[in-house]
Amino acid sequence: MAEDMFVDRLLSAIEKKRSHVVVGLDPDAAALPPTLRVKHGLEQGDADVAAVVGCYREFLSGIMESVEPEVVGVKIQIAYFEALGNSGYRLYEEMTAAAAHLGLVVIADVKRGDIGSTAEAYARAHLDHAGADAVTVNPYFGTDGLEPFFRRVRDAGKGVFVLVKTSNPSSSELQDLRLETGATVYEAVADSVNAWGKAVIGESGYSSVGAVVGGTHPDQGAALRTRMPTVPFLVPGYGAQGAQACDLAALFDSSGTGAVVNSARAILYAYKKTDADWAVAARAEAAQMRSALWAAAGRA
Amino acid sequence: MAEDMFVDRLLSAIEKKRSHVVVGLDPDAAALPPTLRVKHGLEQGDADVAAVVGCYREFLSGIMESVEPEVVGVKIQIAYFEALGNSGYRLYEEMTAAAAHLGLVVIADVKRGDIGSTAEAYARAHLDHAGADAVTVNPYFGTDGLEPFFRRVRDAGKGVFVLVKTSNPSSSELQDLRLETGATVYEAVADSVNAWGKAVIGESGYSSVGAVVGGTHPDQGAALRTRMPTVPFLVPGYGAQGAQACDLAALFDSSGTGAVVNSARAILYAYKKTDADWAVAARAEAAQMRSALWAAAGRA
Numbered sequence: 001m002a003e004d005m006f007v008d009r010l011l012s013a014i015e016k017k018r019s020h021v022v023v024g025l026d027p028d029a030a031a032l033p034p035t036l037r038v039k040h041g042l043e044q045g046d047a048d049v050a051a052v053v054g055c056y057r058e059f060l061s062g063i064m065e066s067v068e069p070e071v072v073g074v075k076i077q078i079a080y081f082e083a084l085g086n087s088g089y090r091l092y093e094e095m096t097a098a099a100a101h102l103g104l105v106v107i108a109d110v111k112r113g114d115i116g117s118t119a120e121a122y123a124r125a126h127l128d129h130a131g132a133d134a135v136t137v138n139p140y141f142g143t144d145g146l147e148p149f150f151r152r153v154r155d156a157g158k159g160v161f162v163l164v165k166t167s168n169p170s171s172s173e174l175q176d177l178r179l180e181t182g183a184t185v186y187e188a189v190a191d192s193v194n195a196w197g198k199a200v201i202g203e204s205g206y207s208s209v210g211a212v213v214g215g216t217h218p219d220q221g222a223a224l225r226t227r228m229p230t231v232p233f234l235v236p237g238y239g240a241q242g243a244q245a246c247d248l249a250a251l252f253d254s255s256g257t258g259a260v261v262n263s264a265r266a267i268l269y270a271y272k273k274t275d276a277d278w279a280v281a282a283r284a285e286a287a288q289m290r291s292a293l294w295a296a297a298g299r300a
Numbered sequence: 301m302a303e304d305m306f307v308d309r310l311l312s313a314i315e316k317k318r319s320h321v322v323v324g325l326d327p328d329a330a331a332l333p334p335t336l337r338v339k340h341g342l343e344q345g346d347a348d349v350a351a352v353v354g355c356y357r358e359f360l361s362g363i364m365e366s367v368e369p370e371v372v373g374v375k376i377q378i379a380y381f382e383a384l385g386n387s388g389y390r391l392y393e394e395m396t397a398a399a400a401h402l403g404l405v406v407i408a409d410v411k412r413g414d415i416g417s418t419a420e421a422y423a424r425a426h427l428d429h430a431g432a433d434a435v436t437v438n439p440y441f442g443t444d445g446l447e448p449f450f451r452r453v454r455d456a457g458k459g460v461f462v463l464v465k466t467s468n469p470s471s472s473e474l475q476d477l478r479l480e481t482g483a484t485v486y487e488a489v490a491d492s493v494n495a496w497g498k499a500v501i502g503e504s505g506y507s508s509v510g511a512v513v514g515g516t517h518p519d520q521g522a523a524l525r526t527r528m529p530t531v532p533f534l535v536p537g538y539g540a541q542g543a544q545a546c547d548l549a550a551l552f553d554s555s556g557t558g559a560v561v562n563s564a565r566a567i568l569y570a571y572k573k574t575d576a577d578w579a580v581a582a583r584a585e586a587a588q589m590r591s592a593l594w595a596a597a598g599r600a
Contacts, residue, residue, distance in 0.1 A: 026418075079418045082425035086393055090386035111414055113438060115468040115536075118326075118379045125382035138413060138438050140463060142470030163440060168415040170442030177488055180478045185485060188477055236415075 005202035006134055006159030007210070007232055010105055013072040014257055019290040020297060021071040022107065022234070023063065023282075024264025025095060027056045027080050031269045033278040053087045059278075060095055063268060064102055066279035070286040073105030075234070075262045076132070096130045106132045107234065111163065113138030113145055120148040127158045134159030136212055136234070139189050146196070153200050153208045160209050162193045165224065167214025167237030186220075187227065194228045206232050206258060213251065215243030215261065222250030225258070233259035238289070239266030245292035256297035263289055305502035306434055306459030307510070307532055310405055313372040314557055319590040320597060321371040322407065322534070323363065323582075324564025325395060327356045327380050331569045333578040353387045359578075360395050363568060364402055366579035370586040373405030375534070375562045376432070396430045406432045407534065411463065413438030413445055420448040427452045434459030436512055436534070439489050446496070453500050453508045460509050462493045465524065467514030467537030486520075487527065494528045506532050506558060513551065515543030515561065522550030525558070533559035538589070539566030545592035556597035563589055 014020055029042060029052050040055035041047050064074065076099070081092035099106045108130060112122040119141070126135050127149070137149055139162050152158040165175055165186045175186040183191070190211065197207030207230050213221050215237035225233070233251055237243040238261050251259045263286075270285035271278035294300050314320055329342060329352050337343050340355035364374065376399070381392035392408075399406045408430060412422040419441070426435050427449070437449055439462050452458040465475055465486045475486040483491070490511065497507030507530050513521050515537035525533070533551055537543040538561050551559045563586075570585035571578035594600050 077418060077421075079412070079414060079421035079425065082389075083421040083429065085425070085429045086386055086390035088425075089382075089389040093386055111412070111438075112379070113413075114379060114411055115466065115541075118377060121377075121379035121383040125379065125385070125388075129383065129385045138411075138440055139474055140438055140440055141466055141468055142473030142475075144468050144470040166415065166441055168441055168444050170444040173442030173492070174440055174485070174489065175442070177485065178480045180480050180482075182480075185474070185477065189474065192473070241415075 004157045005200070006153065006157055006208040007206045008202040008204050009133070010072065010159065010232060010260065011204045011206060011257055013105055014260070017069070017072050018294060018299070019070055019072055020252070020260050020293045021286055021290050022073045022075050022260045022262045023067050023071045023267050023286060024075045024077060024109075024262045025060055025063070026077045026264040026268065027060060029055070031265070032059055033271050036278075049084050049087055052084060053091050056091055057094070061098060062279045063282050064099055064104065066283045067267065067286040068102050068104060070283060070290045071104065072260055073107060074099045075107045075109045075264075077109045077264065093130045096132055100131060105134070107134045107136065107161065108132035109136045111136045111138050113141050115141060116144045116147060119145045123148040123152055127152045127156070134161060134210070136161045136163065138163050139192065143196070150196065150200075150209065158208070161212050161234040162189070162209065164190050164193060164211040165213050165217060165220055167216045167241050167243070171214065190224055190227050194231055197228075197231050201230060206230055210234055212236065215248050215251070216241055218247040218250065221248070225251055225253065235259055235261040239263040245289070245296040248293065249296045249298070252297040256299040261293055304457045305500070306453065306457055306508040307506045308502040308504050309433070310372065310459065310532060310560065311504045311506060311557055313405055314560070317369070317372050318594060318599070319370055319372050320552070320560050320593045321586055321590050322373050322375050322560045322562045323367050323371045323567050323586060324375045324377060324409070324562045325360055325363070326377045326564040326568065327360060329355070331565070332359055333571050336578070349384050349387055352384060353391050356391060357394070361398060362579045363582050364399055364404065366583045367567065367586040368402050368404060370583060370590045371404065372560055373407060374399045375407045375409045375564075377409045377564065393430050396432055400431060405434070407434045407436065407461065408432035409436045411436045411438050413441050415441060416444040416447060419445045423448040423452055427456070427458045434461060434510070436461045436463065438463050439492065443496070450496065450500075450509065458508070461512050461534040462489070462509065464490050464493060464511040465513050465517060465520055467516045467541050467543070471514065490524055490527050493531055497531050501530060506530055510534055512536065515548050515551070516541055518547040518550065521548070525551055525553065535559055535561040539563040545589070545596040548593065549596045549598070552597040556599040561593055
C-alpha cells in the first residue's frame, strides 16, 4: 500500500482550503472571453486549431492560477481537448502538469472502461503518463476492467472515481432499472464500489476508490451517502446543470466532508454576468460556491 | 438521412471481400517483431516515445497494407495509442487516415460515454476530426449521452456500436444482473439498441446503430442475434481471447451476414508461430480466419 494515499490528500486539501470545490476544465471556444478570442485571432472565421489551443492554454492557465486559493482541485474533461485532435491532447497533458504544479488535486475526467489488457493501457495513459492523481472510470465491464486502475490505487497513491449515478437527464434509463433483488442498477454498482473500496481505506477512514454521484438527484444522492459510508463522492451537476448548494447537504458526512463538487461553466464563464475581468470573475464565482458548499456541509 | 449509410458500406464490404474479418490495431511494443524492434532502437533500454511511435507506424502500416485483401476493416484500439501520450494520439489519427486511404472501414474503438454536451465533444473528436467511419460507445448514460453520435449516424453516414455484452470474464458482474422484468441488464440494453437502430435502417435492412457482442459467450450471442434482428454486430474475443469460428456461427443471420469479427493479437503477432516475415504471417492468419468465418457463416 502506498504510504501517501489519494483520499487522504483529497480530504486534507478540503480542510486546508476550507473548500469542497473542484473546478471543471471544459473549454469551449465559443464561450471564451472576447478579449482572448480577439488576441488569439478566433474572431476571424478561419482560425486554425493552433490558435484555439493557444487561446485555451492562456485561458485555462489564468483560470487555475486565479481560482487556486478557492478550490481543492481540477477536473479536466478530456473530451474538449480530444475534440481539437492531437494538439488538444497535448494541451490536456500540459494542463494536467500545470495543475499539479499549482498544488491542485488533478482528476482526469476520462470515463474510460474496457477489458483488462486495454484498461491497463488507459491506466498507463492517464495515471502514469499524463500524471493525473485520479481518473473517472465506467463500471460496465466489471472488476477485471477496473483492476489496472485499482492496482495504481494500491501501489502508487492514485485514486479512481467509478460512475454510479450520473447527472444527466437520461441517467435513469439504465442506471435506475430495478433488479430482481429490489435494488436498482446504480445501487448494485454502489455496493460493488463500496466493496472494492474496503481494500484501500486511508487514515481518513475513507477509501481511494470513490464514486461519481450526480448532484441533480438529491434524494438518491442522500441514500447513496448512507449506502457507501467510506466512499468519497465526486459530484458533477452543480451550477449550469441545475444543482444548488442546498441540494447537496446530504452528500457530505456528519463531519461535513467526504465529497467534492465540480463546477465548470458557471466558474469558467462567470465573466458573462459581471463587468469584471474573466479571471477575477471566475475566482469570485468559485469563492461564492466555496462558501455556499461550506455552509451546506454544516461547516460555516 | 445521409444517402450513403455506414451499415450499407459495411455489409457491401463483407460481400466484396468475402470476409467478416476486422483486424484490431492493438500495438504492444514488447510483442513487435524483433527485426523492427532492432531497427527502431527498441532493444536498447532507453528507447524514447518517438522511437516507439516510429516502430508502431511502420508495423501498423505494413500490417494494414498486407491484410487489406482479407479484411473489411480495422478496429483501432485508441488506448494503446493514448498510452504513449500525445505523440501516440497523433499516430492514432494518422493510422485512421491511412486505413481510410486503403479503402478499409475504420472503427475507432474508443468506448466513450458521457453527458450530452461532453458526448458532442467526443463525437467531434473521433467521427469529425479523426474521421473514423464508426465508434464504439458505452450505454451507461442513456440516450442523451448517445444522441451526438446518433446525429452523425443520421446526417453524416457514420456508424455506432453500442456495448451490449462484452467479451471479458467479469462482464457478467453488471451486464448479467437480472431485472425485475426477468431480462438481464445486457438484454435491456439490447432492446434499447434495437429501438435506437430503427430510425437508421439502410437499404441492406440493417441499422447503422450496431452492437458490441463478445464472441466468448456463444449462447448469449445467439439469443442476441434473434433479439436484435436488424442490428449489426461487432464481435470481439476471437483468437487470443478464446472464441473460435465455430462458436460464432449463430451470430450471423440466415444469409451469413450481419456481423464482423475482430481479431488483434492473433493476426498482428502471427509471426511468432511461423518462420515467415511478420507481414506475410499476418496476412496468412487473416486469410485463415476469413475462410473459417466464411464457412461458419454458411457461405463456403
